[in-house]
Amino acid sequence: MHSVTTQSTKAVHKVGLNKFRLSWSLRTAKGWMITALLVSDALGLVAAGWVTIALRYVLLGEWRWDLLPQVWPVAMGYIGVASLRNLYPGVGLHPASELKRLSTTITLVVLSLLALTFWTRTSLAYSRMTFGGVWLAALVLLPLGRALTRQMMMALDLWGYPVAIVGRGEGKTWLWNFLLGNKMTGLRPVVAIDCATSKGASGKEQPHLCWEETEDGLLFPFVANIDTAIVLTESLPESVVHYLSSGRSTFKRIVLLPALEHVSSLGVSPFTIDGFLGLEIRNNLLNSVEQRVKRCLDVILVCVGGILISPLLFIVGIVVKWTSPGPIFYGQERIGRGGRRFKAWKFRTMVQDAEQVLEQYLTKHPELRAEWEANQKIKEDPRITRFGQILRKTSLDEFPQLWNVLRGEMSLVGPRPIVENEIEKYGDSFELYKQVHPGLTGLWQVSGRNNTTYEERVRLDEYYVRNWSIWLDIYILAKTVWVVLSREGAY
The missing domain is CATH 3.40.50.720 (NAD(P)-binding Rossmann-like Domain)
Structure with a gap:
């Protein structure tokens, strides 16, 4: 079947790959991947320049097209440093790790250019506002462009x-x-x-x-x-x-x-001791500085976001009260960090006497009882009101939990808060669950949500706790926006 040639007594067999001859697209795939990401990043930085010029017009009332060429030093510096940091094609990087490298790379390049213009006395020829605007816009546009590029390349079977x-x-x-x-x-x-x-x-x-x-x-x-x-x-x-x-x-x-199934993957790096290779495993949960940063981000984002969306929440509350009898909010005891109990708040999406309605429904439809007992959810839930269905599909029912985040009972990102009867289903994983605050969003919510099994949800919570970092939180928050807009896995 295969042609074999021997080089020497201890040589390696050279087995021909004729039966598995690679197609042209596979042989050139890596080049296409690198080229696509290079083009994506370049276009993202140019787009960041356009956004900066547009914002300058909004804030200062002047169009400064002459500032657009100032993007090119940023683009060239960024692509050079990104190449050194293995971002082309970036295969093997977790999305959170890639986001960290993208963000730190563009930040390093912009700061270096600002320092260079200062020391070479050319700061008057370059706009600090342009550099700053490109930096802020690139933090959003570069990851977004890469995600869209990968989707396009996969559709063309070139990724x-x-x-x-x-x-x-x-x-x-x-x-x-x-x-x-x-x-x-x-x-x-x-x-x-x-x-x-x-x-x-x-x-x-x-x-x-x-x-x-x-x-x-x-x-x-x-x-x-x-x-x-x-x-x-x-x-x-x-x-x-x-x-x-x-x-x-x-x-x-x-x-x-x-x-190494039960070892962190994002917190691992090589560690050499006099030529002997080891693996350094970092437990970020014990890093008090990162924990404080996480809490500060929670408070800042909740305060700013809460003010911005308060009119929407006010309207939702009125509609909840108007469309069905009962209170606006619904509180349920959940288990938080350290096993402490707290009341998690949501907009009410169910009818009154919800448990009685559910039991009657399951009695009439016994084939659905197994689904309920396995996942604590069913797709055609009779307890949910019409407006409640809209709230759940758009995730608006979760927003009152911002109050729980502000009180320190929850975090913006973490495992989904569980109730008492779910502890048994978590098994040994419950000890991991208790190490962090439950979250308003998390890996489960951005990884298929209700389309996943309960066992998969537990594994996702395990992964989050073992691999927690600020950058993983930022990645989950960014992906949550897309999941909410697309209503992926929501019912």
């Missing part, structure tokens, strides 16, 4: 460069299916190196190659046109892991995936 997966067993099959189903990762599996035939998500056999242990050493296949290998270390013989990690393979990039 994702080829990778090989080296591993055995269920872990390899799971990873193969996961990468195929999550194109946003930018990694597209095209061949498995495992010496065993297995099936992917489509039920078809995965293209695979084999290694071989001999008296002369390990014979490992050569894979053409694939630079990256993802290695599941737990399922492999030590000789294979050693060979791949020693730098002798033909892969330019080796990604080792150890079995």
Whole structure:
């Protein structure tokens, strides 16, 4: 099936990839990905310049088209630094980590240019207002442009460069299916190196190659046109892991995936002790400075946002009272940080005697009882009023919880607050849940919301607590805006 040539007694088998010949789009995918993001960032910075000029007109009443060329030093500096920080194509970065790098890069470049104009005495030739406006606009436009670019590239089947997966067993099959189903990762599996035939998500056999242990050493296949290998270390013989990690393979990039399921991924970095490689795991929950920053952000955003939306909340309250009998607000005891109980507030979206109405409905429709017991939700909930349905789909019913955030009982971002009878469903994860304040929004709300299972929700809460950082909160807040506008997973 495959042509094999041997270089020496301890050489590596060169196994032809004729059966798995890569298409032109896969061979050139990485170049397309980098080009698309470069264009996106450049256009985003130009757009930031336009926004700045427009704001200058609104505030000062003057159009200054001559200021637009001042964007180019920012653009060139940004693209140069972003390239050094591996933002092109940025594969392997969590969205929160990418947001952090984008924000710190544009901030560093703008501050450097301001300092340069000061020390070279050219500050009069450059507008500090232009630099400041471009900086603020770019903080929004750059991440937005990248998200839209990825969506467009995925629609054109141009996002994702080829990778090989080296591993055995269920872990390899799971990873193969996961990468195929999550194109946003930018990694597209095209061949498995495992010496065993297995099936992917489509039920078809995965293209695979084999290694071989001999008296002369390990014979490992050569894979053409694939630079990256993802290695599941737990399922492999030590000789294979050693060979791949020693730098002798033909892969330019080796990604080792150890079995560290319950370890933070965003808070991990390499740590070297006299040549020995270790992993440094940071527990940001114990960082008092970041905790204070989180609390300050909560208070500032709640105060500013509350003032801006207060007319809307007033109107919602009137409509709630007018459309159905009962109070405007509904309070329910929830479990907060440290296991303390508090009353979480919402706009009332249900009829009076809601529990009695639900029980009667489930009695008439016993097929729905399992759904209710599993998720504590059903799609056609008879308790919800007509206006309540609108409030839930737009998430407006949650806004009274801003009061809970201001009181320090909740945070803007965190796990969804649970009730007493949900503790058993959380199991051991409840100890993690108690380490943080529950949130008005969180990973569950921006990851499918009601379209996910209860078990997936618990896993998302676990991930949030283990990987918490200010940048993860900022990412979730930004994505919440899109989820609310698109009403994704809301019912």
